[in-house]
Amino acid sequence: MKKREVKTMTLFTKDEYLERIRKTKARMADAGIDVLVVSDPANMNYLTGYDGWSFYVPQCVVVATDAEQPLWIGRGMDVAGARHTTFLNEDHIIGYPDDYVQNPIKHPMNFVADKIKTCGWEKRAIGVEMDAYYFSARGFIAFQKDLPKAEITDGNLLVSWVRLIKSDDEIGYMKEAGKIAERVMQTALDNLSPGVRECDAVAAVYQAQMSGTEKFGGDYPAIVPMMPTGEKTSAPHLTWTDDPYQSEQAVNLELAACRHRYHCPIARTAYLGRKAPEKLERLAAVTVEGLDLTLDTIKPGMRCEEVELVWRKHIAKAGFEKESRIGYAMGLNYPPDWGEHTASLRPGDKTILAPNMTFHMILGMWMDNYGFECSESFRVTETGCKTFADFPRKLFLKP
Amino acid sequence: MKKREVKTMTLFTKDEYLERIRKTKARMADAGIDVLVVSDPANMNYLTGYDGWSFYVPQCVVVATDAEQPLWIGRGMDVAGARHTTFLNEDHIIGYPDDYVQNPIKHPMNFVADKIKTCGWEKRAIGVEMDAYYFSARGFIAFQKDLPKAEITDGNLLVSWVRLIKSDDEIGYMKEAGKIAERVMQTALDNLSPGVRECDAVAAVYQAQMSGTEKFGGDYPAIVPMMPTGEKTSAPHLTWTDDPYQSEQAVNLELAACRHRYHCPIARTAYLGRKAPEKLERLAAVTVEGLDLTLDTIKPGMRCEEVELVWRKHIAKAGFEKESRIGYAMGLNYPPDWGEHTASLRPGDKTILAPNMTFHMILGMWMDNYGFECSESFRVTETGCKTFADFPRKLFLKP
Numbered sequence: 001m002k003k004r005e006v007k008t009m010t011l012f013t014k015d016e017y018l019e020r021i022r023k024t025k026a027r028m029a030d031a032g033i034d035v036l037v038v039s040d041p042a043n044m045n046y047l048t049g050y051d052g053w054s055f056y057v058p059q060c061v062v063v064a065t066d067a068e069q070p071l072w073i074g075r076g077m078d079v080a081g082a083r084h085t086t087f088l089n090e091d092h093i094i095g096y097p098d099d100y101v102q103n104p105i106k107h108p109m110n111f112v113a114d115k116i117k118t119c120g121w122e123k124r125a126i127g128v129e130m131d132a133y134y135f136s137a138r139g140f141i142a143f144q145k146d147l148p149k150a151e152i153t154d155g156n157l158l159v160s161w162v163r164l165i166k167s168d169d170e171i172g173y174m175k176e177a178g179k180i181a182e183r184v185m186q187t188a189l190d191n192l193s194p195g196v197r198e199c200d201a202v203a204a205v206y207q208a209q210m211s212g213t214e215k216f217g218g219d220y221p222a223i224v225p226m227m228p229t230g231e232k233t234s235a236p237h238l239t240w241t242d243d244p245y246q247s248e249q250a251v252n253l254e255l256a257a258c259r260h261r262y263h264c265p266i267a268r269t270a271y272l273g274r275k276a277p278e279k280l281e282r283l284a285a286v287t288v289e290g291l292d293l294t295l296d297t298i299k300p301g302m303r304c305e306e307v308e309l310v311w312r313k314h315i316a317k318a319g320f321e322k323e324s325r326i327g328y329a330m331g332l333n334y335p336p337d338w339g340e341h342t343a344s345l346r347p348g349d350k351t352i353l354a355p356n357m358t359f360h361m362i363l364g365m366w367m368d369n370y371g372f373e374c375s376e377s378f379r380v381t382e383t384g385c386k387t388f389a390d391f392p393r394k395l396f397l398k399p
Numbered sequence: 400m401k402k403r404e405v406k407t408m409t410l411f412t413k414d415e416y417l418e419r420i421r422k423t424k425a426r427m428a429d430a431g432i433d434v435l436v437v438s439d440p441a442n443m444n445y446l447t448g449y450d451g452w453s454f455y456v457p458q459c460v461v462v463a464t465d466a467e468q469p470l471w472i473g474r475g476m477d478v479a480g481a482r483h484t485t486f487l488n489e490d491h492i493i494g495y496p497d498d499y500v501q502n503p504i505k506h507p508m509n510f511v512a513d514k515i516k517t518c519g520w521e522k523r524a525i526g527v528e529m530d531a532y533y534f535s536a537r538g539f540i541a542f543q544k545d546l547p548k549a550e551i552t553d554g555n556l557l558v559s560w561v562r563l564i565k566s567d568d569e570i571g572y573m574k575e576a577g578k579i580a581e582r583v584m585q586t587a588l589d590n591l592s593p594g595v596r597e598c599d600a601v602a603a604v605y606q607a608q609m610s611g612t613e614k615f616g617g618d619y620p621a622i623v624p625m626m627p628t629g630e631k632t633s634a635p636h637l638t639w640t641d642d643p644y645q646s647e648q649a650v651n652l653e654l655a656a657c658r659h660r661y662h663c664p665i666a667r668t669a670y671l672g673r674k675a676p677e678k679l680e681r682l683a684a685v686t687v688e689g690l691d692l693t694l695d696t697i698k699p700g701m702r703c704e705e706v707e708l709v710w711r712k713h714i715a716k717a718g719f720e721k722e723s724r725i726g727y728a729m730g731l732n733y734p735p736d737w738g739e740h741t742a743s744l745r746p747g748d749k750t751i752l753a754p755n756m757t758f759h760m761i762l763g764m765w766m767d768n769y770g771f772e773c774s775e776s777f778r779v780t781e782t783g784c785k786t787f788a789d790f791p792r793k794l795f796l797k798p
Contacts, residue, residue: 112418136530211602335734
């Protein structure tokens with residue numbers, strides 16, 4: 001194999017990666033998993049530093065309880081990217097030949113299974129991420145066929161749960177994302193005006209997301225900007241059109257900033273007029289009060305479901321209710337989602353809050369034909385919680 | 400179920416969707432598939448019009464040979480988006496309850512399996528997209544378990560192959576993407592300069608992608624802008640940093656524009672200096688000649704592998720070779736890839752070119768420590784081929 005010639009650009013110390021791997025192995029032991037095949041790009045990044053837009057082909061990081069360093073296995077042309085971005089030794093970075101790509105006869109997971117045999121792990125309990133976006137059913141079948149003596153088991157979200165409590169260095173990147181998020185939201189508000197095309201307002205938001213601040217630039221968020229208006233506000237995941245914004249309409253701004261793949265989502269609502277309808281103003285007041293109150297209540301030791309209960313009781317007094325969860329763990333991620341799919345602020349979630357857990361609390365209140373949303377990304381501190389962005393919580397009027 | 404109250408915004412006529420479904424059913428019959436569960440967001444869009452950033456939760460379109468209209472099945476909150484964007488009748492749009500989302504106990508594909516039973520299809524041959532990004536191994540297992548009497552079979556890429564030949568209306572959107580792509584590339588070149596941070600150049604590119612032209616706006620491409628420079632040009636999928644571009648360095652520009660989810664990728668190389676190294680100039684000349692020659696040769700009736708051979712013979716005369724494929728079918732798509740994973744311009748691909756097939760031909764020539772790339776997106780015409788963008792093919796010098 002060619003000698004490593006490139007400068008490695010890992011964002012964290014090697015010790016931090018090794019500590020993450022140690023925690024992962026402890027969870028693997030609890031779950032009875034000897035070898036974990038990690039296909040989720042955020043989990044791959046978390047364990048090794050690997051960062052690149054290569055997840056459109058199968059790739060993975062393989063963690064074995066009896067090996068200090070994981071293996072990175074990906075497409076041959078991405079080996080250079082793995083050398084650049086991971087802390088791994090050269091002999092732990094393995095590329096598969098390009099004829100495995102989009103080939104109906106053989107699949108990259110056949111190659112990974114061969115590597116597992118080479119390492120002598122073919123009779124072990126092998127965990128795969130059964131519900132990850134970039135581990136396919138075909139990859140799973142390839143494993144079942146090629147590793148008949150292995151016990152193939154579900155390791156979905158195992159690494160994601162390790163990610164729940166962030167290190168101080170991770171928090172540092174999220175604070176930087178928070179600074180960018182303030183500019184992103186201000187840019188959106190500055191560009192919203194009756195007659196402005198949705199696509200042009202979105203273009204300005206993208207510009208702000210990537211240019212970041214004078215000190216540090218931005219990265220691409222895992223979800224595109226959502227700025228729907230009018231009746232489209234009832235359809236949460238529609239993107240933009242060429243239509244101009246119209247006066248006397250509300251606009252939902254579901255935005256985010258990202259720094260080195262760490263996110264700070266932020267949502268606000270604007271009204272294009274001098275005065276919003278009274279019912280919208282009332283809903284905004286109740287929601288913002290509820291957000292303030294709920295954030296004030298959060299402290300380590302509370303359960304996720306208790307946080308949600310504070311909010312639910314508050315809005316019930318005003319005659320409102322909200323069916324869906326009010327927040328979820330987030331941080332490091334890749335498209336199509338910045339959420340970590342672990343802890344949620346919802347009834348039944350018994351996760352106990354601890355310092356340096358990070359959440360996006362999003363209060364989207366959708367009535368029949370009007371709505372309001374306001375969100376904050378925050379970390380749990382030793383005594384309470386602190387938001388990453390500092391931006392007014394209110395209904396913004398844009399005459 | 401609530402009466403449909405919203406205006407439908409399908410991009411194509413209902414007849415065009417029905418024709419696509421007819422072709423899909425014909426392929427299903429050939430493959431022995433009675434019911435096809437389509438999870439790929441581009442395929443879902445193609446068959447129904449559905450468009451939204453909701454593919455981070457499981458969803459699908461179900462096509463049955465004995466039903467005229469497919470079913471759209473997705474998250475309850477996305478039903479409104481399906482009403483907005485699809486041609487489907489109200490009773491063919493089905494939402495699953497929110498507690499199926501990210502729930503370790505039950506999976507949205509359990510819900511889909513229940514619907515299949517309700518429709519009386521549980522003993523049929525049911526095709527699923529085994530290698531699609533957004534159909535997971537867990538979803539596959541849910542089907543196996545819940546539909547024990549069905550024959551679960553692989554319908555991967557079945558609809559993608561129907562997409563290979565575009566309609567004139569689809570070509571129309573790709574032409575608009577081509578117009579935007581010209582602006583995107585010009586914006587990139589205008590913003591490249593020694594001392595400019597990579598993130599700021601990328602920000603300008605994003606701005607151009609979304610604002611489009613005065614007449615029509617842009618949509619988010621399926622892949623982020625890639626503008627690597629220096630030694631990072633050897634790692635094809637690394638994204639940007641805060642580092643400033645430096646003089647006497649080459650920059651690869653792998654960009655795209657998108658209109659209503661239809662893409663026009665475009666790649667060029669720039670050199671930040673008054674004069675490029677001679678070897679780079681020579682490589683650029685050979686590559687551009689090869690691109691011109693290969694595009695001039697293309698006509699309906701040729702096989703994909705024959706197109707590649709024209710290129711290969713040309714560069715061999717100059718002493719070069721290229722291992723990887725030189726192009727692939729593309730058009731309608733979502734992250735993480737704009738490629739259709741069907742026909743490729745590579746040895747062994749026997750696909751016969753026909754009018755309105757659309758490809759991205761990308762000639763990336765990577766030597767030890769320098770490289771050049773130039774690409775064109777084109778459609779096959781009745782007599783040859785025509786590119787979507789009109790932009791000079793050369794090595795751009797930026798002093």
